[in-house]
Amino acid sequence: xxxxxxxxxxxxxxxxxxxxxxxxxxxxxxxxxxxxxxxxxxxxxxxxxxxxxxxxxxxxxxxxxxxxxxxxxxxxxxxxxxxxxxxxxxxxxxxxxxxxxxxxxxxxxxxxxxxxxxxxxxxxxxxxxxxxxxxxxxxxxxxxxxxxxxxxxxxxxxxxxxxxxxxxxxxxxxxxxxxxxxxxxxxxxxxxxxxxxxxxxxxxxxxxxxxxxxxxxxxxxxxxxxxxxxxxxxxxxxxxxxxxxxxxxxxxxxxxxxxxxxxxxxxxxxxxxxx
Amino acid sequence: xxxxxxxxxxxxxxxxxxxxxxxxxxxxxxxxxxxxxxxxxxxxxxxxxxxxxxxxxxxxxxxxxxxxxxxxxxxxxxxxxxxxxxxxxxxxxxxxxxxxxxxxxxxxxxxxxxxxxxxxxxxxxxxxxxxxxxxxxxxxxxxxxxxxxxxxxxxxxxxxxxxxxxxxxxxxxxxxxxxxxxxxxxxxxxxxxxxxxxxxxxxxxxxxxxxxxxxxxxxxxxxxxxxxxxxxxxxxxxxxxxxxxxxxxxxxxxxxxxxxxxxxxxxxxxxxxxxxxxxxxxxxxxxxxxxxxxxxxxxxxxxxxxxxxxxxxxxxxxxxxxxxxxxxxxxxxxxxxxxxxxxxxx
Numbered sequence: 337x338x339x340x341x342x343x344x345x346x347x348x349x350x351x352x353x354x355x356x357x358x359x360x361x362x363x364x365x366x367x368x369x370x371x372x373x374x375x376x377x378x379x380x381x382x383x384x385x386x387x388x389x390x391x392x393x394x395x396x397x398x399x400x401x402x403x404x405x406x407x408x409x410x411x412x413x414x415x416x417x418x419x420x421x422x423x424x425x426x427x428x429x430x431x432x433x434x435x436x437x438x439x440x441x442x443x444x445x446x447x448x449x450x451x452x453x454x455x456x457x458x459x460x461x462x463x464x465x466x467x468x469x470x471x472x473x474x475x476x477x478x479x480x481x482x483x484x485x486x487x488x489x490x491x492x493x494x495x496x497x498x499x500x501x502x503x504x505x506x507x508x509x510x511x512x513x514x515x516x517x518x519x520x521x522x523x524x525x526x527x528x529x530x531x532x533x534x535x536x537x538x539x540x541x542x543x544x545x546x547x548x549x550x551x552x553x554x555x556x557x558x559x560x561x562x563x564x565x566x567x568x569x570x571x572x573x574x575x576x577x578x579x580x581x582x583x584x585x586x587x588x589x590x591x592x593x594x595x596x597x598x599x600x601x602x603x604x605x606x607x608x609x610x611x
Numbered sequence: 612x613x614x615x616x617x618x619x620x621x622x623x624x625x626x627x628x629x630x631x632x633x634x635x636x637x638x639x640x641x642x643x644x645x646x647x648x649x650x651x652x653x654x655x656x657x658x659x660x661x662x663x664x665x666x667x668x669x670x671x672x673x674x675x676x677x678x679x680x681x682x683x684x685x686x687x688x689x690x691x692x693x694x695x696x697x698x699x700x701x702x703x704x705x706x707x708x709x710x711x712x713x714x715x716x717x718x719x720x721x722x723x724x725x726x727x728x729x730x731x732x733x734x735x736x737x738x739x740x741x742x743x744x745x746x747x748x749x750x751x752x753x754x755x756x757x758x759x760x761x762x763x764x765x766x767x768x769x770x771x772x773x774x775x776x777x778x779x780x781x782x783x784x785x786x787x788x789x790x791x792x793x794x795x796x797x798x799x800x801x802x803x804x805x806x807x808x809x810x811x812x813x814x815x816x817x818x819x820x821x822x823x824x825x826x827x828x829x830x831x832x833x834x835x836x837x838x839x840x841x842x843x844x845x846x847x848x849x850x851x852x853x854x855x856x857x858x859x860x861x862x863x864x865x866x867x868x869x870x871x872x873x874x875x876x877x878x879x880x881x882x883x884x885x886x887x888x889x890x891x892x893x894x895x896x897x898x899x900x901x902x903x904x905x906x907x908x909x910x911x912x913x914x915x916x917x918x919x920x921x922x923x924x925x926x927x928x929x930x931x932x933x934x935x936x937x938x939x940x941x942x943x944x945x946x947x948x949x950x951x952x953x954x955x956x957x
Contacts, residue, residue, distance in 0.1 A: 369944060572952070578711075
C-alpha cells in the first residue's frame with residue numbers, strides 16, 4: 337500500500353517542496369543591485385516587509401478583497417448549490433456543466449471581457465449614456481469593486497461545486513421532518529441545512545479564500561496601476577526589480593497569513609456550530 | 612523458436628537502427644534551431660514575417676519564439692545564470708534591460724566579424740554586447756484639438772491647465788521618472804529631484820494606466836490629452852485613428868533602442884550569430900519601420916520619404932539626444948520603482 341502513494345509523494349516533493357525550500361533559503365539572503373543576491377542568513381527581508389506601512393496596506397487590501405469575495409461567493413453560491421444538489425435528471429448534468437463553464441475560460445480572457453464591459457467607453461457606460469441616465473462616463477474600471485466582481489466570477493464555481501457535493505449528502509427527510517414539526521423555511525435553513533452543510537461551507541470558503549488571497553491576473557487587469565494586492569507585489573519584486581530575497585520573503589508572508597487565517601477561520605466556524 | 616528468436620533480433624536491430632536514425636535527424640534539426648526570446652503580438656509577427664521567414668528561413672534556420680514581456684524574460688535570463696545550457700539562443704530586450712543583463716555578466720561579447728551586416732550599424736548605437744535592432748525616440752504625444760499651442764517642453768505637462776489630462780503607461784515608470792528629474796532640475800544621472808516633481812504631478816491629477824494599450828484607449832477616448840511615449844508608438848496609434856501629434860521636448864529626445872544579444876549559456880551560438888545578422892538585414896529593418904514606426908539601425912536601409920518624415924529622427928535631433936545613464940538606472944532601479952509605486956501611484 338505505501339508504494340501506491342509513492343508517485344504522488346515524489347511529484348509533490350520534486351515540484352512543490354523543493355522549490356519552496358529553495359525560495360525560503362533565498363528569502364534569508366540579501367539583495368544587491370550589482371550581484372542580485374548576497375548569501376546571508378538574516379530575517380531582514382521579513383522585518384522590512386512587516387514594518388513597512390506600504391506592504392501592510394497591500395496586505396490589508398488583499399485581506400479585504402479576499403474576505404468580501406469569499407463572503408459574496410458563499411452568499412450567492414449557497415442557494416445555487418442547494419438548488420443544484422436537490423435537482424434530479426438531466427437538468428442537473430446541464431446545470432453542473434454550466435456552473436463549471438466559467439472555468440473553461442482563462443482568467444485573462446475573462447478579465448478582458450470585463451474590461452470591454454466596464455471601460456469608460458464600454459458597454460455599461462455606453463448603455464447608461466444612451467438611456468440619458470448619465471452625461472459623462474462613470475469610473476467602473478480600475479476600482480476595488482471591479483476587482484471583487486471579477487474575482488467572485490472566478491471563484492463562484494468552486495464554492496458552488498464544493499457546497500453542492502456536501503448538501504447532496506444531507507437526507508431530504510431531515511428537512512421534511514423539521515417542516516412537519518412546524519419549522520419555517522428560514523429556520524430549516526438556519527437550524528438544519530446550514531449546520532449539516534458546514535463541512536462544505538468550511539471547505540468551500542477555505543478554497544475560495546486561498547484563491548482570492550493569491551489572485552494575480554484579475555487585480556492587475558481590473559484594479560489598474562494604482563490597486564495593489566500581494567501576488568502582483570510579489571511578482572513585481574521578482575520580475576521588475578529583480579529583488580528575489582524580498583520577493584521570496586513577501587511570498588512566505590502571504591503563505592503564512594493565508595494558512596493561518598484559513599486554519600483559524602475553519603476552526604472558529606466549526607466550533608461555533610458544533611454547539 | 613529459433614526463427615522467432617531471429618525475427619525478434621532482426622526486429623530489435625531494425626527498430627534500434629530506426630531509433631538511431633531518428634535521433635541523428637533530430638540532432639541535425641536541433642543543430643539548425645535558434646530559440647529567440649522576444650515579445651509576442653505585433654512585434655513577434657513582424658519578426659516572423661520580416662526576419663524568420665524571408666531571411667533566417669532561407670539560411671535553413673528553424674526559428675522558435677519564446678514570447679513574454681521583457682521583465683519575465685529578463686528574470687528568466689537571470690534565473691538561468693547558473694545553468695550550463697540556457698534555453699535562449701538570442702535575447703531581445705530594450706537597451707536599459709539589456710545593459711542590466713549584460714552587467715550581471717550573462718551575455719557574450721559579440722564577435723562582430725561573424726555578423727556580415729555589422730559594419731553598417733549606426734556608430735552611436737553600437738554596443739559590444741548587443742546589436743541594435745530598431746530604435747525610436749521618446750517624445751510628447753498630445754491631442755491637437757485639446758492642447759493648443761503644442762507643448763514645447765516636458766515642463767508643459769506640469770501646467771495646471773492640463774490638470775487630470777496627463778496620463779502615463781505604468782510600464783514606462785523609469786522613463787517618466789527621468790522626465791520628472793529633468794523638469795525638477797536633475798539630470799539623467801541624478802533622479803533625486805524627480806521625487807518632488809512627480810508628487811507635484813500627482814497633485815495635478817496625473818493618471819497611470821496599467822499598459823501601453825490601456826493608455827491608448829484613454830487617449831482615444833480623450834480621457835487624457837498628453838503623454839510621454841516613443842515616437843514609433845505615436846505613429847502606430849495615429850495610424851489606428853487616434854487623434855495625436857508629437858512634439859520634440861526642448862530637453863532633448865531620449866533614444867529607445869531595442870537590441871539583440873547572445874546569452875553566454877546559449878546552446879546554438881552559430882545560429883544565433885546568423886539570426887542577429889538577419890535582424891540587421893535592410894529588408895527586415897524596412898519592414899519594421901513601415902509597420903511599427905521604428906527607425907532602422909543600419910546605414911544601408913532606406914525609408915520612403917513620407918515614412919521617414921513621420922518616424923525618423925533628424926541629425927540635429929540626434930545631436931541633441933538626451934542619452935540615458937544605464938549604470939545610474941541599474942544602480943537605482945529598485946529605488947525608482949519603489950518611489951513610483953509607493954508615492955506616485957499610491
